[in-house]
Amino acid sequence: MHYLKRIIHNSLKRIAFSLSLLLLTHLIATAQHSRLVNEPVDVSGDFRDFSNTIFFADSLAAFDPATGAGAIKWKRNEPFSAHNFNNSMLSYKRSFSNEFPAIEYAQDPVLPFSVEFTSPRTVRIRANTGAQGPAAGASLMLTGEPARDASWKYSRISGGHQYTGAYGSVTIYENPWKILVRDASGKLLTQTRSQADGKASYTPTLPFSFVRRASDYSRSVAAVFSISPDEKIFGCGESFTRLDKNGQKVVLWTHDPNGVETQTMYKPIPFYMSSRGYGMFMHTTSPITCDFGATYGESNAMQIGDENLDLFIFLGQPKDILDAYTDLTGKAPMPPLWSFGLWMSRITYFSEQDGRNVAAKLRQNRIPSDVIHFDTGWFETDWRCDYRFAPSRFRDPEGMIADLKKQGFRTSLWQLPYFVPKNELYPEIVAKGLAVKNANGTLPYEDAVLDFSNESTIKWYQDKIAGLLKLGVSAIKVDFGEAAPLSGVYASGRTGFYEHNLYPLRYNKIVSELTRKMTGDHIIWARSTWAGSQRYPIHWGGDAETTDKGMEAQLRGGLSLGLSGFTFWSHDIGGFTMKTPEDLYRRWLPMGLLASHSRTHGQAPKEPWEYGEDFQNYFRKAVEMKYKLMPYIYTQSKLASEKGLPMVRALLLEFPEDPGAWIVDNEYMLGTDLLVAPLFENGKTRQVYLPKGQWTDYQTGKTYGSGWHEIATGELDVVLLVRGGAVLPHVKVAQSTGEIDWTNIELRNFGQAASAKVSLYLPGQDAVRELTVVKKGGRYVVGTDPFGGKVKWSIR
Structure with a gap:
């Protein structure tokens, strides 16, 4: 009997072990073949x-x-x-x-x-x-x-x-x-x-x-x-991995990576270039x-x-x-001048009073700014987009928008194309067939995702956006757009296999064209893209980690997108995910301002006075630098838009004959003449690679030749150098771009040649014009003046 029990016991152990192996095999197989919603398709x-x-x-x-x-x-x-x-x-x-x-x-x-x-x-x-x-x-x-x-x-x-x-x-x-x-x-x-x-x-x-x-x-x-051998490959969109893609496997599928330190992308682009x-x-x-x-x-x-x-x-x-x-x-058209100023934002301002208070403090503290952005909190329920200002917190939104505009501020609003079941618009969207469906004729997700291949959906959606633009809103944040269902069957007759990546382009186009029609401006603030989206500026870099590595990866993504045909790109200064540590904010701020478009955004607080008086003064000086450089930034933006070039550009674009320029991915050129080397770690110096020529430190006046240098920062925590021979146009600081005096321009000459050319594009012009600066009697004067005396020049 004991022997029989032992046989039965051993048999049961073997059966249990076999079942465990079968279960483990099943779990491994399941894990290997499981798919997550919107997982990239390889x-x-x-x-x-x-x-x-x-x-x-x-x-x-x-x-x-x-x-x-x-x-x-x-x-x-x-x-x-x-x-x-x-x-x-x-x-x-x-x-x-x-x-x-x-x-x-x-x-x-x-x-x-x-x-x-x-x-x-x-x-x-x-x-x-x-x-x-x-x-x-x-x-x-x-x-x-x-x-x-x-x-x-x-x-x-x-x-x-x-x-x-x-x-x-x-x-x-x-x-x-x-x-x-x-x-x-x-x-x-x-x-x-x-x-x-x-x-x-x-x-x-x-x-x-x-x-x-x-x-x-x-x-x-x-x-x-x-x-x-030694071939280098660049592009494929806003990729946050190493800039040179040789040796990498890059999946082009629009995806929300929830940050900037993974291989997936908000903005994949099916284009690349080779060295x-x-x-x-x-x-x-x-x-x-x-x-x-x-x-x-x-x-x-x-x-x-x-x-x-x-x-x-x-x-x-x-x-x-x-x-x-x-x-x-397609090439990017020029966005409006006001969009080149500072955008002040956080996630999120919840009331009319919040917006008015921030605007008042910016003016009171003499911090130049052009835009107040309301993110997810302007609805009655945070994140529940219904295109209506919460009556309980916004007494007079139209009046608020008008008052802000009188103070030199434009208003920007957040929204998204996804609707949760509790959203009061949800039943209408489902009943009218405005959302993406699956093969069963039902919703692929619990949420309703607008089907932008459906003309009825476009009309319904544009009517909602038009109502906001009629109130005086200047820009719409075109958020998300990466989650068009793969399993969806779209009004176009195609599945998500072809419509998923196209969704951001449709989304960008619909909002941009409506905004252009109603306001005259080429402006959106979008996160996701596909090839062709560069025609609908502006795009920003997503939800960056509030870390040194997040800052570094954010720049790589911007450089990569610029090498994919996008002229205008921005990012959340200081990162998005949590309160920005002050030392990181100090280093990130000049990198964000030395770009065509600049926005402080992310988890509260972002306002400079929340960090104390010293930081507020530092913040003001950094913003003032951008506003002084506005003639250069605006002109370079126009030139870049005409050639499909990025404003934030990898060194290789300006110096293709320099082998070193092809390997540097933590510096950039702002236009043709400014080299920016951000600080990605706490400190006051960094190694900087300088291409051929003479370079002058914009902050200290020191000069450097080509090659590697350990360079200290100036008053602002950034290394900023001017290309030898450049003449940079400046204006006096104004509190908004609308207050800039374009009739008085200072030309700062960083060269020693007998003459130099200066490109300049002023608001209201139809083209970039070129004037010359010539040396006479030991000093420089304006030679050819295409503005016919309408601008008063000073040279230093």
Whole structure:
């Protein structure tokens, strides 16, 4: 009996152990396959799924040189697990048709492909992965249908075709199919990777290909190009990781990262540029995974969720590339002058009296400012957006807005496109079908998310915003926008796979165009974006951590966005997440003010008097510096907007011939002539890299040559240097931009040359004008004056 009990006991233990293993296996599997709502979609996994079929670009099956249209033969392959010495790796092998009836489906399909030229610098490559091409219709990402450029000349070469233009050449080889891109000197910039290119390695690598998913027979493209030694890659939107993306895997999917220290982004942009002298724009709204040598060092694999490839390649230096890219997708118009002043905000002012008190204290303490922003608290219930001022706390909102304007303040309001069930607008939104639905015809989430692909939704929403603008509101904060449901079925007829990334662009456009129509100003304050959103300024950097690393990552994000075609970018000075420590606020403040647009915002308090008199005086001096520099900032903004350049720009844009400029990601140029090196740690000095030329410290007057220097800050906790030979226009301090005296301008000369040119754009002008400063009798005077005596000049 005892023996039988022991057998039963041991058997039960074995059963329990087996069940535990099964449960653990299930939990691991569940954890590996669980998805969170709005989790970024990484399409690269489809190219590693053993149930899928991969088609490799093999050969050019047909080609018409006159039109650039032809066809590619794609060879069928499948992933498999290769084994050697207790090691397994993913590889690919030739496979054969598994469709029935076989006569109806090609073993190795021949599908349309084309090469077009849309400008002397721009090449367009398109390829279909199925019989059905892209849907007809205008693209919201583009300013219009791209033109055809006839300047490229065709020549037949051995085994292929070549087109040569003013800035480079494109060669198409027939077998194996391959595209090579060269600059005007003949230097190879990049080329597509074929299966044959992997022969030099034991590591199986993905060539230019497309995948067909076994789950639904949908397809995605892998546009795979080469990466060269020491190549550096920049762009992809407001990415907070290392500025050079070579070696990184970047997923382009709009997402709320709840901060600035993760890999996900509020503002992914399907565009990048290379230090080799080219850039690429992936014209799609599908999710994209850019594997910039992360999986394999020589391979730049742009794994694009779209079933059809539409790729633009730009040739030239970084400024040329941004100009060409924004010619295609649009350039930022100039925002109104008042928007360049200080925006005063916190989360949040809860009442009319709060707003009036802050405005009064700013004027009383002589702190220049132009905007009072009301964040989430102007409704009856905090965060519950119903587009109505809380009657209990805002006695006369229209009167308040008018009074603030008389004092030189504009009013900005927060809102969002999501509606919780307790919101009184929720039943109307659901009943009228204004929200995104799922395949069941119900809401994907508990919240209602406005469907901006629905014309009825746009009208309903714009009516709400218009009511606020009629009250005198000057700017709308276009918050959130990153959570359009992936599972949604939109009024456009498409799912979230294509509408999710497009949502911020629709959102930005709808508010910006209405504001422009009603106020005459190009102005929003937006967090999320996609390609083309730069046409609707301004965008800010999201909810930064209130830490040194948060400050550092915030700048990297801004530099990266600037290298993605955005001229105007701002951020929450001091960080967002908690009360800003005073030492961090002191260091962050000049970085935030040395930008086109500046806003203090985040957890209370943000007002300088809340930190004591010493800090308030420091704050005033920092803001006064920006207002004195307003002619320079305003002029540089106009110049930047005309060329698709950022105001906060990476050094590589101004100094592309300087190898050091390509590796520095913690300094920036404000326009062409001011170099800003913020302090990311408590202290009074930092290492600063200076490109070629002479540089003068704006605060101390000390001069430096090129190279690395340990430089001390001046009165403000920032290192600010002026490029040798620059002449910076200044005005006297005013309490708002509306009070600036533009008829009296001081020109500060930081050069020794016999003459210098000064660009200047004044309010109300139609263009930037250029005057000259010349040396006469040991002093400088104005030479050519395009303003005809309307401006009184002083020079020092």
